[in-house]
Amino acid sequence: MRIISVSDLWKRFNSEWVLKGISFEVKREIFGFIGPNGAGKTTTIRIVLGILNANRGSVKIFGKKPSELSVEERRRIGYVQQRISFEPYISVFENIWLYGYLKGLSKDEAKERALKLINEFDLEPNKKAVELSIGQRRRLQIARELVYKPDLLFLDEPTIGLDVESKHKLLNILRQLEIPIFFTTHNLWEAEKLCDRVAIIHQGQILTIASPKSLIRETRSENLEEAYLKVIKNETLNISKYKNNL
Numbered sequence: 001m002r003i004i005s006v007s008d009l010w011k012r013f014n015s016e017w018v019l020k021g022i023s024f025e026v027k028r029e030i031f032g033f034i035g036p037n038g039a040g041k042t043t044t045i046r047i048v049l050g051i052l053n054a055n056r057g058s059v060k061i062f063g064k065k066p067s068e069l070s071v072e073e074r075r076r077i078g079y080v081q082q083r084i085s086f087e088p089y090i091s092v093f094e095n096i097w098l099y100g101y102l103k104g105l106s107k108d109e110a111k112e113r114a115l116k117l118i119n120e121f122d123l124e125p126n127k128k129a130v131e132l133s134i135g136q137r138r139r140l141q142i143a144r145e146l147v148y149k150p151d152l153l154f155l156d157e158p159t160i161g162l163d164v165e166s167k168h169k170l171l172n173i174l175r176q177l178e179i180p181i182f183f184t185t186h187n188l189w190e191a192e193k194l195c196d197r198v199a200i201i202h203q204g205q206i207l208t209i210a211s212p213k214s215l216i217r218e219t220r221s222e223n224l225e226e227a228y229l230k231v232i233k234n235e236t237l238n239i240s241k242y243k244n245n246l
């Protein structure tokens, strides 16, 4: 089943085209969206979620246009943004519990889920959010998003600031969720370990979509990072060749 379908999506900010006709589908899988800074990853997530409008192209999420999703359907989509935000002066437990409650869980359900996640994410329940380190804040932000068991999760560079052990724990938790995940990262080791398929986006265009294994094999690389660099370099060479012919 297609969870997300994006077809020929174009987006312009002022006079600059940042998405130039991208198309992809996300099934029941962990789908990695990888590319350099400014390639258009966050913009794509925002269009898929209906936060931004595209100039051209179509987006379907659970078979509907983003604007046609019901409140309940939208409530069941998780989005962990790059920017960390939560209630700073209440405790870790209250932050997670309250979010679950506001998303529609009963008080007891929200409490039970919050305690389980605090344990899984190795957080201190009574610390105020403002007292947490950057990595702990990131863990709180992700735990909070999981409290109401979303049906689909968007994670925009969720592991920035996490230490090695926390990263491993997070990847294990994500794998066990068994929900479709749209995941952006600059850490290709993570993408290789976690993603069923990855799309490489470069200057607003998708260069390739494949499983990490087949991309590594086809580019005769040792790992995804090497494969990624080869794909991007090849594209850069093609662009300069094109420019030289102008």
Ligand SMILES: Nc1ncnc2c1ncn2[C@@H]1O[C@H](COP(=O)(O)OP(=O)(O)OP(=O)(O)O)[C@@H](O)[C@H]1O
Pocket (backbone or CB within 6 Å): 013, 014, 018, 035, 036, 037, 038, 039, 040, 041, 042, 043, 044
């Ligand atoms: N609201 C906006 N107004 C103008 N330009 C924007 C806006 N949002 C994004 N852009 C531009 O669109 C391009 C793509 O940005 P986007 O945030 O999607 O990139 P990204 O791939 O997520 O980058 P990063 O890896 O650095 O997070 C960038 O050149 C950025 O400056």
